[in-house]
Amino acid sequence: MKKKLLISDIARQLNVSITTVSFILNGKAKEKRISDSLAEKVLKLVEEVNYKPNQLARSLRTGKTKTIGLMVEDISNPFFANIARLIEEKAYKQGYKIIYCSTEDDTGKTRDLISMFRDKHVDGYIITPPQGMKADIQDLISDGFPVVLVDRYITGMEANYVVVDNLAGAFNATAHLVGQGYKKIAMVTTDSKQNQMLQRLEGYQKALESHELAPTVLAIPYRHDAEQMISEIMDFLSKRKDVDAVLFATNYMAIRGLEAISRLDLAIPADIGVVAYDDHDVFRFYKPSITAVAQPTEAIADQVINVMLHLLDGSSKTAQANMSVLPTRLIVRNSTPHK
């Protein structure tokens, strides 16, 4: 194990002070009136021996770690995995690293993770907040940390966030089913009170209202596992024979719904119409392919990282919160009209 080089080694070799080397390495040569010739010599040696400052020491002194903490609900869900990857890529280009974690939408775990991120002195926080985190996140903001919420916001809290127009997305999806000729359109959602879920529900209801149709909602507890959900959906569809179309509120519920529909031997779109909120590879490849509300992952990632870098930059002392609501896109797939 070769010994790590220190800034003092560089200084000694050139017979200059540590201070001078530090100034030069941090681009303050001009400002601090270091002669060009000396600056060059230092940079040359640093390059030659491949000296890298110890980031821990530097962070301890400066209070900056050039790291952003990213907490998503579940990194193994393709929606979040994609966003994470895009954010990572863009952050990386600006010299920031990302640490990411899955909250599993668990308040306790999320609290732990925030505390861990604070321990690690991340410079900024990107969070898909579970329910009941209002106070914790408010603390973060009050303590002066840059915070950007993604995918959902917290009602009644002034904050930076990037979300999609869930209401419009669900409205359009529902309207599409109505347009296809379906009469009894149900919505399968979770019992979670997350605002993005409530908005999807509201969009669904508004769309039905405007066509003078009545809503039918199945709310499945969030924690139920795949098999439970499948049998609950099967139950629901068997009991409610009048239902001729379903809007699923999330991609994973839709996937389980497809399984339920397949087990009941119902045909899509003849027996039952299906639209999923949030796209997924499975919908593209399913036979028949499934219409879905696609979220603009790239635009979301872009917006998130832009706002974050802006906050980190610090030059913007405008306390004005940045709230972005991006549009969704309905990807119509099996478009044979009903009946």
Added chain:
Amino acid sequence: MKKKLLISDIARQLNVSITTVSFILNGKAKEKRISDSLAEKVLKLVEEVNYKPNQLARSLRTGKTKTIGLMVEDISNPFFANIARLIEEKAYKQGYKIIYCSTEDDTGKTRDLISMFRDKHVDGYIITPPQGMKADIQDLISDGFPVVLVDRYITGMEANYVVVDNLAGAFNATAHLVGQGYKKIAMVTTDSKQNQMLQRLEGYQKALESHELAPTVLAIPYRHDAEQMISEIMDFLSKRKDVDAVLFATNYMAIRGLEAISRLDLAIPADIGVVAYDDHDVFRFYKPSITAVAQPTEAIADQVINVMLHLLDGSSKTAQANMSVLPTRLIVRNSTPHK
């Protein structure tokens, strides 16, 4: 922004030295003969005011960060996303945090990432190594860092690794197709020289040999994008009408292959048999569902983190490298025999 508490604040409030507080917090009270009564008082106050030591300062002093660097090929591939999540979970329980990144199988980027991880002073490295990283990884090991390779190993290098038995997996998959009555079985793979790919190829060849059948291989350059791959596979299948079954070497190639097969209007399994190496949600839901070689993600994650924690523990001064080869499982899905 409330001021961060320091260890000196604790010490001052109780009129004891910083040293004493530090000893107590690090569980050295007994060893350092601190009286029980004082230890209790300190712990009580620390609890009360919720003092947390500054991890940067601590790491700077101890040289340990309680962080593991995890580099996978592509975090948005479900195989890696799952492994990452399982590893994260298990590490977390042992007080370790994970930083992860995608290498995109790019040597340059991987080199950058290793350097970034070194900057950040991670305690250990978990890596799916791209080609040509032998020297870099050897450096890491020589410098005394715990390293565990996953998914692939580096030929001719003594190291800790956790891989699956790719040869047997591909052999069984091919044998399955033979058993179904297919006569001209092709393999679609990448031109990458990664050993796990070569082994899959070898398994395929061995299986055909043992049935006295001839191999037919289409090797597509790794960097080609989805559309390119699809048209290359379509080309191949149109020209080689004799091919009646295909073994795809990765899940994403299989997904593109399915698209190609669908565009050519070929029926699975009547016109063409399909097996994918590495499972994916899409295969489960495709109509008909697609047989796949499933990798034991949980077992892989378990083994990786166990070996890593063992290395980090340091008590094991046995330089013996730990090499695990785990078995795959063939998930037979559309099992109607051919003709």
Added chain:
DNA sequence: CTAATTAGCTAAATCCTTTTAGCAAAATAA
């Protein structure tokens, strides 16, 4: 020619812990 600036560089403080080396008082041994 003297006074004020500017150029060019550096000593020492600082960030916040952990850990080494060691001191004074109390207890025990001789």
Added chain:
DNA sequence: TTATTTTGCTAAAAGGATTTAGCTAATTAG
């Protein structure tokens, strides 16, 4: 009673950078 050991605690160094405050010599101004 004196010498030794043990108990209970602490001052100060170390870890490796950044940054403040300031010094000396060379210029420029008056």
